[in-house]
Amino acid sequence: MIIYGSTLSPFVRKVVAICVEKELPFNLEFGALGNHSPGFIAASPLKKMPAIDDNGFMLADSSAIAHYLDAQYPVPQLIPSDPQLRGKTIWFDEFADTVLMVCGGKMFFNRIVAPRFMGREGDEAAADAAECEELPPLLTYLEGLVPGPGGYLVGKSLTLADISVASVFVNFRHAARSTDESRHPRTFAYIDSILERPSFAESVRREQAMLAPAE
Ligand SMILES: N[C@@H](CCC(=O)N[C@@H](CS)C(=O)NCC(=O)O)C(=O)O
Known part of the structure; x- marks a missing residue:
């Protein structure tokens, strides 16, 4: 499979x-910003990342791709079948992609x-207002609902909810200047537990190297 995009985007990191969780082999392809390859243009009508080409099946949008992948490659299942767990999972995915992402973006x-x-x-000024005014109430909201050690946002195993929410937090951390993580200890302990998974750790390590100040 080809995944078009850079993992600096939370939507690409999510895909x-x-x-990685499903052990699907893929190649990540990303041209310079604005320099789109014909493959990317064919797969992504709005020229937004991510998009995929899975043996000729092309699809854009991280949530659409997540649903496709979970149906096509169901092990491990990341979008639960149980109606209530499924509803909650989609809700957290949407919350991450919109509310969290507007602030993190x-x-x-x-x-x-x-x-x-x-x-x-x-x-x-806009970045500072996002970090100091928009982010704290979102962290307070999450602090009241994140699971304890080893837990997941929905049900008893990893779901798209955990992946989507944790993915945006990587961007918060790349860009944070004044956030005091100790004020929301449950949230950041939970986020760390998801980001320690190999499915995130490699992307985050590469991104930190990419963003490190030049010597
Ligand atoms: N809803 C889309 C959002 C994709 C999106 O906005 N991607 C951004 C990067 S974070 C992008 O490609 N921006 C480039 C542009 O708008 O030209 C998804 O979930 O994939």
């Missing part, structure tokens, strides 16, 4: 994590994408 775009990859200054 990569799903493939302002921090990540203005502090990393704009200066590092677009050669221009980001809007630090």
